[in-house]
Amino acid sequence: MNSHQLFRRSRFRLAFWYAGVMAVILSLSGLSLYRSLIQSSWDAMEREMESIAGTLHDSLEPMLPPSGEATTVLKRILPELCVAGESCTISPTLIERHTTGISDRNTYYIRLFNHQGKLLAFSPNPPLGISRTFHPEPWQTFQSPNGIRYHQFTIILHNHYPSESSSLHHSHPSWGYLQIGRTLEAFDGEVQRMRWILGMGFSIALGLVMISSWWLSGLAMQPIYQSYQQQQQFTANAAHELRSPLASLLATVEAMLRLPPSNQSEIPIMLQTVERQGRRLSHLISDLLLLTSLEQNSSQIPFKPCCLNDLISDLTEEFLELAILAEVHLVSHIPEAEIYVLGHESQLYRLVSNLIANAIQYTPSGGKVVIELTRRDRLAVITIKDTGIGIASGEQTRIFERFYRVDSDRSRQTGGTGLGLAIVQAIGQKHQAHLAVESQLGYGSIFRVELAISSVIN
Numbered sequence: 001m002n003s004h005q006l007f008r009r010s011r012f013r014l015a016f017w018y019a020g021v022m023a024v025i026l027s028l029s030g031l032s033l034y035r036s037l038i039q040s041s042w043d044a045m046e047r048e049m050e051s052i053a054g055t056l057h058d059s060l061e062p063m064l065p066p067s068g069e070a071t072t073v074l075k076r077i078l079p080e081l082c083v084a085g086e087s088c089t090i091s092p093t094l095i096e097r098h099t100t101g102i103s104d105r106n107t108y109y110i111r112l113f114n115h116q117g118k119l120l121a122f123s124p125n126p127p128l129g130i131s132r133t134f135h136p137e138p139w140q141t142f143q144s145p146n147g148i149r150y151h152q153f154t155i156i157l158h159n160h161y162p163s164e165s166s167s168l169h170h171s172h173p174s175w176g177y178l179q180i181g182r183t184l185e186a187f188d189g190e191v192q193r194m195r196w197i198l199g200m201g202f203s204i205a206l207g208l209v210m211i212s213s214w215w216l217s218g219l220a221m222q223p224i225y226q227s228y229q230q231q232q233q234f235t236a237n238a239a240h241e242l243r244s245p246l247a248s249l250l251a252t253v254e255a256m257l258r259l260p261p262s263n264q265s266e267i268p269i270m271l272q273t274v275e276r277q278g279r280r281l282s283h284l285i286s287d288l289l290l291l292t293s294l295e296q297n298s299s300q301i302p303f304k305p306c307c308l309n310d311l312i313s314d315l316t317e318e319f320l321e322l323a324i325l326a327e328v329h330l331v332s333h334i335p336e337a338e339i340y341v342l343g344h345e346s347q348l349y350r351l352v353s354n355l356i357a358n359a360i361q362y363t364p365s366g367g368k369v370v371i372e373l374t375r376r377d378r379l380a381v382i383t384i385k386d387t388g389i390g391i392a393s394g395e396q397t398r399i400f401e402r403f404y405r406v407d408s409d410r411s412r413q414t415g416g417t418g419l420g421l422a423i424v425q426a427i428g429q430k431h432q433a434h435l436a437v438e439s440q441l442g443y444g445s446i447f448r449v450e451l452a453i454s455s456v457i458n
Contacts, residue, residue, distance in 0.1 A: 007225050011217045018213040019206070026205055030198050038191060045187060046139070049153045052108065053180040057155050064157060064175050081110065081121040084132075088124055107186070111179040112157075120176070127181070134177065141184075149188060152181030242284060249277040287419040290350075291402070294426035303342040303431075305454045308380055309334050311349055312373050319356050327365035330356075333372040339380045341451040343431045351427040354420040355384045355447050363388035363444075375453065382449040391439035399437070400425040 060078075082088030110123040117134030129145040141151045157175045252273045259266060316332040323330035341348070352371075359369045367387040374381045391399060403418035428435045431451060439445035 007221055007228070011214075011221045014220060015210070015213040015217040018217060019210045022209045022213065023206055026202060026209070030202055034194065034198055037194060041187065041190065045151070045182070046153070049108075049151070049180050049182060053153050053155045053178060056110070056180070057157065057178055060178065061157055061175075078110075078121065080124070081112070082124055083121050084119045108180060108182045111181070112176060113179070114176040115174050117177075127183070136177075149184040150181050151184055152179050154179050242281065245277040245280040245284070249274055249281070252277070284419075287423060291419060291423055291426055294347075294423070294430055297430065301344060303344065305340045306343050306345040306348055308339045308341060308348075308373055308382065308451075311345065311352065312371055312382070315349070315353055315356055316371060319353070319360060322357075323360050323369065326360055326363070328360050328363050329368040330360070331368070331370050333370070335373060335375065337375070339373060339375055340454045341380050341431075342454045343451070347427045348431065351424050351431075351433075351449065352382060352384075354424050355449070358420055359384050359386035359388065359445070359447070362386065367444075376450075378453050380451045380453050382451075384447045385444065386446075387444040390441040390443050391437070391445055392441045393439075396437050396439060400435075 106125065108123075109126050111119060111126070112121045113119055113134045117136075119132045119134070127144045127148070127150050130142075130150070136154065138154055139151070140154070141149060143149045155178050157178055252270050256267060256270050259270075312332055312334055316330065320330055356369065356371060363369055363386045370383075370385045372383040372385070374383070400421045402422045425435060428449065434450040436448040436450075437445065438448070
């Protein structure tokens, strides 16, 4: 499996899991919302039914007869109701509109039972197939043969004549029961519409989540893919850099082995070539190990105050001989007041030495390299200015990449590894330093390093 297939599969898995998690969250949220809305509507419906039942209860209870012909009294009180066992004729009257007109008669129905559970009267619009058997539960839900559901509420009608000595009244203090019921057709229709809305909304939201998850997974995988590409490029560059001196070294050793006895005087020269290529390999490996150590931040040594004045003075003296050999004028400007920063002295030494070595390396004969240490507010500023070949504006963003060279041929001739500025950047990041580059092709470059000044001096 190549890298493109691997990253594409990883992106697909990341998008799938993201979409799956979001789908679960949306499902739970939608289900909670659905249950909340349904429960809210159901509670509102029951409160309305209780309110209607309470209104009718308060209207009927004072006029209920203590005993005797209850149906006769009911006809007088509620003429719109049908009396059980008699023919039912619907005749809307003012009393009907006043009594049962409290609510929609096409939605609600009324039934009256005595204390024995016998049906006495009912509204003209009872549900199809409703049982005449009385059930004392306060709330009941049932379904008619035509598939329509109903919900009904039962309330007790109390007896207002406790003084009479009838055993019936003593045994049964309640007069009877009032049932208020309503069809759930509109409620079920609203529930169905809500399900469609939530279902469609969930489908659309899930589609958007899948699209966004694919896009977000691409964003998440992009830096990983770029890092992988950089590692591949680094591996290829490192192999190339190691192969060149190693091939030269092996060729020299092979030539020495084939050298005839008459040419033994050439052996010292060949050994110098072997030594030079061996040193180049050693420097390259050391730089790779240092760069890896800096990037992994494996060093546990705490920062200590470092005097930049002494550091730059030592480096100027160290590179003076190299500058003379390259016919480059090397000067430094160091203030009298000592400037201290917190850091690893060996790493800061390497940072500045790499910048000076680069400046000398890319400055032609007769040029000049100036090292300057200044203080600006709470910052120590190290400036390395040269009159070298300069850096094109398009290359200034790449000079800190590993193995990148502005002038590859010149760098190889002088033995550069192509890791100098990468090490400079890694050390600078570890010391929270700010690196700046100003350069113009053909006129030289200025590298500037800004470090926070330490207030603690040993």
